[in-house]
Amino acid sequence: MCACLSLKPLDFYNLKTLHQEHALEIEEALLQGARGAQYILGQEVQHLEQDLAKRAGFAFCLGTSSGTSSLLLAFLACGITRGDEVITPAFGFIAAVEMLLLLGAKPVLVDINPATYQMDSLLVEHAITPRTKAIVPLSLFGLASDRHALGQIAKAHNLFLIEDGAQSFLAPYEGSGKPDIFTTSFFPTKPLGCYGDGGAIFCDDGDLYDKLKALRVHGQKGKYNHCYLGLNARLDAMQACILRVKLKYYANHLKALHAQAQIYHQLLEPLGLQLPLDRIDSDHSTRFNIYAQYPILHPKRAKLIAKLTQEHIPSAIHYPKPLHHQAPLKHLDYADRHFPNALRVSQEILSLPLNPYLTHLELKQVAQVVADV
Numbered sequence: 001m002c003a004c005l006s007l008k009p010l011d012f013y014n015l016k017t018l019h020q021e022h023a024l025e026i027e028e029a030l031l032q033g034a035r036g037a038q039y040i041l042g043q044e045v046q047h048l049e050q051d052l053a054k055r056a057g058f059a060f061c062l063g064t065s066s067g068t069s070s071l072l073l074a075f076l077a078c079g080i081t082r083g084d085e086v087i088t089p090a091f092g093f094i095a096a097v098e099m100l101l102l103l104g105a106k107p108v109l110v111d112i113n114p115a116t117y118q119m120d121s122l123l124v125e126h127a128i129t130p131r132t133k134a135i136v137p138l139s140l141f142g143l144a145s146d147r148h149a150l151g152q153i154a155k156a157h158n159l160f161l162i163e164d165g166a167q168s169f170l171a172p173y174e175g176s177g178k179p180d181i182f183t184t185s186f187f188p189t190k191p192l193g194c195y196g197d198g199g200a201i202f203c204d205d206g207d208l209y210d211k212l213k214a215l216r217v218h219g220q221k222g223k224y225n226h227c228y229l230g231l232n233a234r235l236d237a238m239q240a241c242i243l244r245v246k247l248k249y250y251a252n253h254l255k256a257l258h259a260q261a262q263i264y265h266q267l268l269e270p271l272g273l274q275l276p277l278d279r280i281d282s283d284h285s286t287r288f289n290i291y292a293q294y295p296i297l298h299p300k301r302a303k304l305i306a307k308l309t310q311e312h313i314p315s316a317i318h319y320p321k322p323l324h325h326q327a328p329l330k331h332l333d334y335a336d337r338h339f340p341n342a343l344r345v346s347q348e349i350l351s352l353p354l355n356p357y358l359t360h361l362e363l364k365q366v367a368q369v370v371a372d373v
Contacts, residue, residue, distance in 0.1 A: 008312075009312035009313075009314075010312065010313050010314060010353050010358065010362055010365075010366070011314070011353070011355065011357075012314040012315075012316065012353045012354075012355070013188075013189050013353075013355050014355040014356075014357045014358075015188060015189070015193075017355075017357045018355070018356075018357075021249075022245055022246065022249060025245050026241075026242055026245045026246075029241040029242065029244065029245050030238060030241050030242065032241070033237055033238050033240075033241040034238070036237075038237050039236060039237050039238065040234055040236060040237065041063075041234055041235075041237065042237045044237040044240040044241050044244065045063045045234075045235055045236075045237055045240040047240075047244065048063055048235075048240040048243055048244050048247070049061040049062060049063055049200070051244065051247055052200055052202070052247070053202065055170060055247070056169070056170065056182070056202050058182065058202035058203060058204055059203070059204045059205075059206070059209070060202065060203050060204065060206070060209040061200055061201070061202050062200065062201050062209070062212055062213055062216055063198070063199075063200050063234070063235030063239075063240060064198070064199040064200055064201055064216060064233045064234070064235055065197055065198065065199065065232070065233045065234060065235060065236075066185060066187070066197040066198065066199045066233075067095060067164075067166040067183060067184060067185025067186075067187065067199040068095040068098070068099065068185075068199070069199060069231065069233035070183035070184070070185070070199040070200060070201040070233070071095055071096050071099045071136075071162075071164060071183050072099045072102070072103075072231065072233070073201055073212050073215050073216060073231075073233055074162045074181045074183055074201060074212070075099055075100065075103055075105070075134075075162070076103075076215050076228070076229075076230070077181070077208055077211045077212045077215060078133065078134055078160045078162065078180075078181070079133070080100070080103055080105050080133050080134060081103060081104060081105065082103065082104030082105065083104065083105070083106075083131065084103075084105040084106070084131060084132075084133040084134075085105065085106045085107075085108045085129055085131040085132045085133065086100050086105055086106070086107055086108065086132070086133055086134045086135070086136055087108045087110055087119075087124055087127050087128070087132060087134070087135045087136065088100070088107050088108070088109065088110070088119070088135075088136040088137070088138070089109065089110055089111075089112050089118060089119035089137065089138050089323075089342070090109040090110060090111055090112060090322050090323050090324060090334075090338075090339040090342040091112045091117060091140075091319065091322050091323065091339075091341075091342035091345055091346060092117075092138040092140055092164075092319065092323065093138070093166065093319065094323060094326060094328075095164070095166070096136050096138065096164050097109075097323055097326075097328075097329065098328065100136075101328055101329075105133070106131075106332070107323075107329070107332070108127050108129075108132070109323060109324055109329075109332075109334060109338070109339065110123045110124055110127050111123060111338065111339045111340065111341050111342055112339075112341050112342050112345065113341070114274075114341040114344065114345055115274070115277060116140075116143060116277060116280065117140045117141060117295070117345060117349075118137060118138065118139065118140055118143065118145060118146065119137050119138070119145070119146075119150075120341075121146045121149040121150055121153070124150065124153055125153055125157075128153075128157055128159075132157065132159060133159065133160065134154075134159055134160035134161070134162055135150055135153065135154050135159055135160070135161050135162070136162045136163070136164055137150055137161075137163055137164065138164045138166075139163055139164065139165045139167065139168035139171065140167055140168075140292075140318075141167055141168075141276060141289070141291070141292050141293045141295055141318070142167055142168055142171055142191070142276075142289045142290040142291045142292040142293070143168060143171060143277065143280065143287050143288075143289050143290075144163075144165070144168050144171045144172075144173040144287045145163050145165075145168075145179075146177075146282075146285075146287075147161075147163070147173065147175075147176075147177030147178060147179060147285065148175060148176050148177035148282070148284040148285050149177075149282075149284075150177070151176075151177040151178065151179070152177075154180075160180050160181070161179045161180050161181075162179060162180060162181045162182075162183070163179040163181070163182045163183070164183055165182050165183060165184045166183070166184055166185035166187075166190065166199075167185075167190065167191070167292035167293070168184070168290065168292065169184040169190070169191060169192050169200075170192075170250065170254070170290065171287065171288065171289070171290045172286075172287070172288040172290075173285060173286075173287055173288075174285060174286045174287075174288075175282075175284050175285025175286060176284050176285065177284065177285060178204075180203065180205070180208070181201060181202065181203050181208070182201070182202040182203070183199065183200070183201050183202075184199060184200050184201075184202075185198070185199045186198035186199055186200070186239070186243060187199075190292065191250070191253065191254065191257070191290055191292050192243065192246060192247065192250050192253075193246070194239040194242050194243050194246075195239065195242050196236075196239055197239075198235050198236075198239045198243065199235070200235070211228070214227055214228055214230060215228055215230035215231065215233070216230065216231075216232075216233045216234055217230065217232070217233075217234060218230045218231065218232060253356060254290050256356035257290065257291045257354060257355075257356060258289075258290070258291060260291075260294075260354055260355070260356065260358055260363065261276065261278070261289070261291045261294055261354065262278075263360060263363045264294055264352065264354070264363060264366075264367065265278070267363065267364060267367035268296065268367055268370060268371075271370065271371055273296050273297060273298060273370070274296060274297040275296055276289055276291065276293075276294060276295060276296075277289060291354060293316075293318055293351040293354065294351060294352045294353075294354040295318060295349050295350065295351045295352075296349070296350055296351075296352060296370070297345065297348040297349055297350075298348055298350055298370070298373070299348060300373055301317075301347070301348055301349075301350050303373050304350060304369070304370065304373045305350065307369050307372065307373050308366070308369050311365070311369050313353065313365070313366055313369060314353055315350050315351060315352060315353070316350075316351045317349060317350060317351070318349065318351050319346060319349070320346060321346055322336075322339050322342035322343050322345075322346050323342075324336075324338070324339060324342075325346075352366055352370075353366065
């Protein structure tokens with residue numbers, strides 16, 4: 001029997017309060033952007049790109065229309081095409097796999113480490129063939145990928161390392177290893193979100209940057225001089241105005257998410273469930289979680305969701321299917337036996353509400369429901 005107090009319905013992300021916290025500054029920035037009348041690219045985007053590159057520790061950054069378009073740009077810039085193979089995890093959002101399939105490349109799925117929910121680096125080398133062109137890890141839920149191990153493999157086999165960091169922008173990483181390209185998303189519910197679609201792509205190689213920049217605008221180098229088959233993948237200036245304001249407070253936002261996650265840890269650890277890792281230490285690196293989500297594994301997920309819903313507590317499944325169960329991948333003839341960890345995690349994973357504005361009492365309410373199931 002749940003001993004929860006009757007509280008107001010919880011908000012999973014609470015984007016309204018997040019806006020209200022900096023509303024005056026954001027709205028003034030939008031007004032200035034509107035008056036400046038540079039709506040596509042322009043100075044606001046350039047200033048944002050410089051700020052993002054500096055924060056992320058890369059030489060170059062390009063603002064893009066989404067995290068998905070960032071991945072497509074990365075694959076195009078690396079020359080990934082029909083018949084190529086790209087190694088990527090069997091669990092996560094479909095964007096990377098989707099873009100590879102659109103290019104005619106084959107996603108070679110690798111099972112995950114069930115503790116991190118990320119591609120198991122110990123399995124990657126076995127998946128390499130003469131057709132392999134790149135390794136694309138997904139740094140899910142706020143933890144950077146295993147850059148050292150994957151980077152060593154990529155270097156040994158002359159492969160590109162492209163990190164899909166849609167959920168891990170500025171996740172602290174101490175140690176050796178860096179992707180050739182890092183992509184991220186500014187979808188509104190991401191840790192650093194804009195008010196529509198947006199993303200960014202990062203690299204250190206000047207030639208690669210020049211190609212990415214051209215591909216972002218229809219493969220154009222100089223007006224109406226098209227050197228590549230590209231696309232329209234530009235970040236618009238109004239989203240850049242919003243992101244420049246939010247970036248100033250991003251470190252505090254991450255601290256607040258971390259503090260909330262620690263409360264969940266204290267409340268849920270006695271239950272013996274698998275909780276998110278706060279940090280991962282290895283011989284070559286330390287990775288810290290920024291908690292883009294707070295996923296747990298629960299053997300009675302459906303019952304837990306029903307009970308949370310009864311108590312007006314939202315939850316979300318990230319993600320309900322391993323990627324080989326998605327219809328666009330059925331032709332690849334993967335079987336469940338190839339990905340036992342991805343399959344089990346998809347059946348048990350559940351994200352609990354996490355945002356900076358949840359009170360200790362509300363977090364305790366969520367934990368009590370979990371404990372009662």
